[in-house]
Amino acid sequence: xxxxxxxxxxxxxxxxxxxxxxxxVAPGQVFGFLGANGAGKTTTMxxxxxxxxxxxxxxxxQGTESHRLPRSTFGYLPEERGLYPRxxxxxxxxxxxxxxxVPPDRARREALAWLRRFRAxxxxxxxxxxxxxxxxxxxxxxxxxLHEPPVLLMDEPFTGLxxxxxxxxxxxFLELRDRGRTVVFSTHQMEVAEAxxxxxxxxxxxRMVVGGPLRDVRRSTGRRMxxxxxxxxxxxxxxxxxxxxxxxxxxxxRSTIELEPGLEPDAVLAAAVTxxxxxxxxxxxxxxxxxxxxxxxxxxxxxxxxxxxVAEGAA
Amino acid sequence: MxxxxxxxxxxxVARREFAERxxxxxxxxxxxxxxxxxxxxxxxxxxxxxxxKATILRVAVTSTEPGLAATAIGTMDGFxxxxxxxxxxxxxxxxxxxxxxxxxxxxSVRDGKLVAAMSIDRGADGGLGFTVFNIGALGSxxxxxxxxxxxxxxxxxxxxxxxxxxxxxxxxxxSVVDAGSSAGNAGQPAFDAADYASRRIVGIVFVVxxxxxLVFYGLWVASGVVAEKSSRVMEMxxxxxxxxxxxxGKIVGIGLAGLSQVTLVLIPAVLTxxxxxxxxxxxxxxxxxxxxxxSALSPGLLVAFMVYFVLGFGLYAALYAGAxxxxxxxxxxxxxxLPLSIPAVAGYFPAVLALSGSTSGVIRIASYIPLWSPxxxxxxxxxxxxxxxxxxxxxxxxxxxxxxxxxxxxxVYRAGVVMYGQPPSPRTFWRAIRGG
Numbered sequence: 001x002x003x004x005x006x007x008x009x010x011x012x013x014x015x016x017x018x019x020x021x022x023x024x025v026a027p028g029q030v031f032g033f034l035g036a037n038g039a040g041k042t043t044t045m046x047x048x049x050x051x052x053x054x055x056x057x058x059x060x061x062q063g064t065e066s067h068r069l070p071r072s073t074f075g076y077l078p079e080e081r082g083l084y085p086r087x088x089x090x091x092x093x094x095x096x097x098x099x100x101x102v103p104p105d106r107a108r109r110e111a112l113a114w115l116r117r118f119r120a121x122x123x124x125x126x127x128x129x130x131x132x133x134x135x136x137x138x139x140x141x142x143x144x145x146l147h148e149p150p151v152l153l154m155d156e157p158f159t160g161l162x163x164x165x166x167x168x169x170x171x172x173f174l175e176l177r178d179r180g181r182t183v184v185f186s187t188h189q190m191e192v193a194e195a196x197x198x199x200x201x202x203x204x205x206x207r208m209v210v211g212g213p214l215r216d217v218r219r220s221t222g223r224r225m226x227x228x229x230x231x232x233x234x235x236x237x238x239x240x241x242x243x244x245x246x247x248x249x250x251x252x253x254r255s256t257i258e259l260e261p262g263l264e265p266d267a268v269l270a271a272a273v274t275x276x277x278x279x280x281x282x283x284x285x286x287x288x289x290x291x292x293x294x295x296x297x298x299x300x301x302x303x304x305x306x307x308x309x310v311a312e313g314a315a
Numbered sequence: 316m317x318x319x320x321x322x323x324x325x326x327x328v329a330r331r332e333f334a335e336r337x338x339x340x341x342x343x344x345x346x347x348x349x350x351x352x353x354x355x356x357x358x359x360x361x362x363x364x365x366x367x368k369a370t371i372l373r374v375a376v377t378s379t380e381p382g383l384a385a386t387a388i389g390t391m392d393g394f395x396x397x398x399x400x401x402x403x404x405x406x407x408x409x410x411x412x413x414x415x416x417x418x419x420x421x422x423s424v425r426d427g428k429l430v431a432a433m434s435i436d437r438g439a440d441g442g443l444g445f446t447v448f449n450i451g452a453l454g455s456x457x458x459x460x461x462x463x464x465x466x467x468x469x470x471x472x473x474x475x476x477x478x479x480x481x482x483x484x485x486x487x488x489x490s491v492v493d494a495g496s497s498a499g500n501a502g503q504p505a506f507d508a509a510d511y512a513s514r515r516i517v518g519i520v521f522v523v524x525x526x527x528x529l530v531f532y533g534l535w536v537a538s539g540v541v542a543e544k545s546s547r548v549m550e551m552x553x554x555x556x557x558x559x560x561x562x563x564g565k566i567v568g569i570g571l572a573g574l575s576q577v578t579l580v581l582i583p584a585v586l587t588x589x590x591x592x593x594x595x596x597x598x599x600x601x602x603x604x605x606x607x608x609x610s611a612l613s614p615g616l617l618v619a620f621m622v623y624f625v626l627g628f629g630l631y632a633a634l635y636a637g638a639x640x641x642x643x644x645x646x647x648x649x650x651x652x653l654p655l656s657i658p659a660v661a662g663y664f665p666a667v668l669a670l671s672g673s674t675s676g677v678i679r680i681a682s683y684i685p686l687w688s689p690x691x692x693x694x695x696x697x698x699x700x701x702x703x704x705x706x707x708x709x710x711x712x713x714x715x716x717x718x719x720x721x722x723x724x725x726x727v728y729r730a731g732v733v734m735y736g737q738p739p740s741p742r743t744f745w746r747a748i749r750g751g
Contacts, residue, residue, distance in 0.1 A: 049554045051733055070320075076554040082547025086335070098327045099555040101320060143551060 002026050002062075003048075003151060003182060009056035010043055010206075017043045019206035020057070025184055025199065027062075027150075030177050032193035032200040032214075033186040034293060036301045040206040041186035042079055045153045049074055061151060072100040075144035079155035079186075081136055083128035089115075089139055090124045093146060100147035107146060114142040118168055134161050141169065145176065152176065154185035158192050170196060188301035190289040202293055209296045218286035221295045226265045229254040229281035230272060238275030242267055248291070254281060256288075324556045328564025329571065336535065336572035346576050349527075353584035356520055361591040372457060373410045375420035375432040383435055383443075383472075384413050390471055391464035408460065421448045424494045432494070433461065435468075441476070442485025443469050448494035462489045511698075515670055518697030520584075521620055522666045524577070525690050529627050530659045532573035533635040534652060539565055540639030540728070541648050549732050558729035562721065566632040573628065619696050619706075626713040627689030630720055631659070637724035640731030662687030669694040683709045685716040 003025040010018040018040045025031040035041050046052040048059045050067030059066040061073060083092055090111055097107035115121050118138045128136060137160060144152065158166050173183055173196055187193055193200055194214065201211035210220050225248075230236065234252050239245055244260035245268055257268060265284045272279050293301050336342055376391075378384040388411040396407045412429070414420040420432035431449040438444055445465040447458065469487035476482075543549045552561055638655055642648060665681035669691055682691040682701075688709045695701050 046733065051553050071555055071557070074554065076551070078547070078550035078554070080547040080550055082550065084335075084543075084548050085546055087331075095327065095331055096551060096555055099324050099552075101323070140551065 003184065004060045005044060005048070005057075006060065007057035008044060008047060008054050008059065010040075010047065010052070010054055017206055018047075018054070018057075021203060021206055021208055022057075023201040023208055023211045025182060027182050028177060028180050029198045030173055030183045030196050031185070032197035033184055033203065034188065034190065034193055034200055034289070034301060035186070035203040036188060036297070036299070038205075039203045041203065042155055043206075044203075045076070045155055045184075045186070048153060049076055072147050073149055073151060075147065075149035075152045077141055077144045077152075077154040077157050079159075081133065081140055081160075083136055083139060083143075085129035086127055088125050088127055089131070092128060092139065093143055096143040097146040100149075102147050110146050111142060114146070117172070118142070118165075134165055137161060138165065138169075141172070145172075148181075150181060152181055152183045152185075154183065156187055157185050158187060158189060166192070190293060190301065194289045200289070202296055204297045210292070214289075215286070218289060218292055221287060221292055222261075223287050223291070223295070224259045224265070225285045225287055225291075226257050226259065226268050227254055227281070227283045227285050228257060228268065228272065228279065231278040231280055233277070236272075236277075238271050238277060239268070241275075242271045256285070258287075321557070321560055324560040325564040325567060328556065328561055329568035332539065332565055332568025333572050336569060337575065342572070342576065346579050349576070349580045350583050353520070353524075353580050354587045356516075357584040357587035358591055359516055361595050365595075371407050371410050372430040372453070373412060373428070374461070375414040375423060375429050376411050376435070377414045377417050377420050377432065378435040380435075380437055383437075386472070387411075387433075387435055387468045388413060390468045391461075394467045395460055395464045408457070409464075417448075421494050424448050424450060430457075431461075433465075438485070438488070440485050441482050443472055443487040445487055445489045447489075447491045449491060450494050453491070458491050465489050514698050517616065518670045518694050519667075521616070521693045521697055522663070522670065522690050524580075525620070525623065525627065525693055526659060526663050526666070528573055528577055528624065529631045529689060530656050532569055532628060533631040533655070533659075534648075535569050535573070536565060536632045537635040537639035537642075537652075537655070538645065538648055539569065540636055540732075541642045541645050544640070544642065544732060544735075545644050553732055558732070559725045562633070562636050562725045562728050565636060566629060566721070570625070570628050570632060574624070577624065616696060620693060622710060623689040623693055623713075626710070626717055629717040630685055630689075630713065633717070633721040633724040634658075637727035637731070640728040641734070643735045658686045659690075662690045666690035666694040670698055672698050679705070683712055685713045688713060 005021055005023050005025075008018045008021040010016075021040060021044060033041050033044070043052065044059075047054045048066045050069075050071070053067075061069060066073070087095070090108065093111040094104055094107045097111070098104065102110070112121065112124065115124055118141075120135060120138055123131060123135060123139070128139070131139065137157075141154075141157065144154070157169060161169060170192075173185075176183055185196075197214055199211070199213050200217050202209040202217070210217055212220075228236070234250070234255065236247065236250075236255060236257075239247065239257065242263070244263040246258050246260075247255055248258045249256040259265060259268070269279065269282055272282075287295070290300065376384045376388050378387065391409070392411055395409055414423070414432065417432070417434045420429070420434070423429045424432045431447050431453045434446045434448070436444050436446075443465070445462075445468075447453070447461060449458075453461075465487050466489075470484070473482070473484045543552060556564075635655060638651055639648070642651065662681060662684075665678050665687065668675075669678045669682070674695070678691060678695070681687045682695050682705065684691075692701070692706070692709045696706075
């Protein structure tokens with residue numbers, strides 16, 4: 001029994017936000033919902049929450065239409081962050097947990113436990129307006145999970161967090177998954193999705209482009225890659241001797257080379273060794289999610305992220 | 316169907332709103348300011364009483380017996396005006412004017428040229444009879460003074476008309492009658508002037524209070540909704556509670572905060588009114604007439620005010636909540652605050668007109684219309700010319716309208732809170748209502 005998004009349609013005036021979007025999330029999974037701004041991620045989440053009505057199609061959880069389920073079925077971290085500016089952190093957390101039916105004393109206990117694990121106990125009695133954006137985001141995350149919802153919907157949860165907090169949040173995601181929660185999060189940061197998700201869906205303009213287990217999605221383009229790291233000359237001059245091999249991402253440390261169909265990875269390694277280059281690292285890899293996204297959608301999920309050196313995903 | 320869960324959420328939202336409002340510095344300041352203002356208004360009757368001391372009342376005197384009127388004027392002028400001057404420093408109370416006949420004098424009273432007309436005739440037993448015509452402008456304290464004057468006239472007349480004292484002294488008869496108004500509502504019980512003044516003061520207080528509080532607290536609701544939208548906490552709220560829980564909770568919470576403020580403002584004002592009666596008595600001497608300062612502030616009127624405040628607030632708050640949900644930024648609130656207050660202002664004018672005691676068709680109808688009845692009916696109740704069925708109709712219409720408008724507001728709110736950026740226009744409103 002899973003979370004099923006079934007042929008969702010939604011228009012805002014003349015703008016088509018969702019155009020028959022369909023995918024399925026298995027329970028107990030961490031699911032990445034990937035797309036550029038305007039792809040329809042937030043609209044899908046709002047329809048799932050029952051805040052918006054779909055023009056057509058439905059979202060069901062364990063066979064029941066989501067808007068008929070109690071609101072506490074879902075924990076929601078909206079993309080637009082916001083808390084009551086003048087309310088104290090602990091009061092806000094108890095308020096939101098209370099709306100979901102958590103008794104005040106339990107809400108307080110759980111809230112303090114979460115604050116501790118996010119290394120933020122000292123924030124409990126601060127007003128929200130005194131917090132940094134990253135800290136506000138952590139508080140909102142806690143507000144979304146305090147009532148232990150079976151399904152978590154997180155809209156761009158990693159945006160705006162520093163690396164330490166990204167790590168803390170990733171750990172929390174995995175722990176929630178281990179406790180049997182279904183975690184759906186949207187992002188345009190492909191490397192985060194690669195690191196966390198068992199399954200992903202790539203959406204563009206309200207339509208599903210490709211989806212399924214991460215491995216299948218990465219292989220969906222049919223492209224093959226090798227990653228290589230050599231001592232000394234990182235420009236790889238010897239590669240010119242290998243027809244059908246092309247550097248698609250040059251790096252000082254490690255470069256990614258795409259292989260045309262028919263060309264075996266060994267040929268690249270052989271050429272490197274023959275040229276006398278000292279190979280420090282060599283791996284046969286699937287294309288990065290970033291690459292898959294660009295192949296399918298025709299542009300990167302986020303132009304800015306694309307122009308920056310992309311962090312390596314573990315193969 | 317209202318579940319326990321929904322009730323709890325309404326209560327949670329209401330409690331949060333109440334705490335946020337009452338803890339705000341603006342609440343403390345506005346409460347102090349309004350309480351001060353209410354105390355000043357409560358002191359008005361005392362001021363009126365002071366001013367009243369300096370007022371000269373014109374009274375016509377007519378008699379069927381030639382010369383009697385002139386003699387009476389001489390007696391009463393010397394007696395009454397001298398009497399009172401001994402107390403408070405020589406101000407003249409009555410100005411007695413001879414009139415040729417009772418009919419013209421009574422007409423002048425009806426036209427408002429005179430406060431009262433005194434007609435004197437002699438009975439078969441030789442005793443004098445005094446009849447005072449008025450239309451409510453003569454206070455009971457002043458009527459008592461006239462009776463004292465009449466007695467003096469009677470005594471002097473007795474000693475003068477039969478020097479031998481062959482005829483026994485007959486106490487002059489004295490009666491105050493309603494001259495009827497030119498509008499033709501003679502026969503209705505005329506208010507005592509002091510009582511009427513008190514009713515108008517109480518009426519003004521209630522009309523101004525209703526108007527200010529409904530518009531003011533209505534704006535609290537709108538600004539609360541806009542603040543939640545602009546701070547984006549709305550996204551979390553709407554995923555945790557339903558639109559109806561949020562709207563009703565907000566209205567209840569802010570309503571209770573408003574009611575607390577009204578109570579905090581009214582208590583010192585009522586105490587001042589009660590005390591000012593005492594202060595007045597101490598300063599100006601006991602005064603039978605103006606003891607009625609608070610007479611118009613009956614428990615029934617207070618109950619009516621509470622009923623109209625609660626229902627009226629429900630109505631205005633729902634409208635303001637719906638309107639607020641269509642705005643994205645707090646700056647936008649300023650542009651819609653004025654148009655939003657137009658319905659209230661439109662009801663304020665008939666309410667003020669009704670204070671004069673007028674019961675024209677427009678005022679009657681305005682006192683049934685839900686948006687206006689909280690002001691207009693309060694005003695009519697204060698001056699006291701309302702049929703029971705009118706009250707029932709007016710409250711009944713409010714009771715029916717409030718839930719309907721609230722449901723409509725929830726519909727607008729549900730659509731409005733997830734809309735950002737669109738400028739508020741009638742079209743947006745219509746789309747929100749239609750689209751649900």
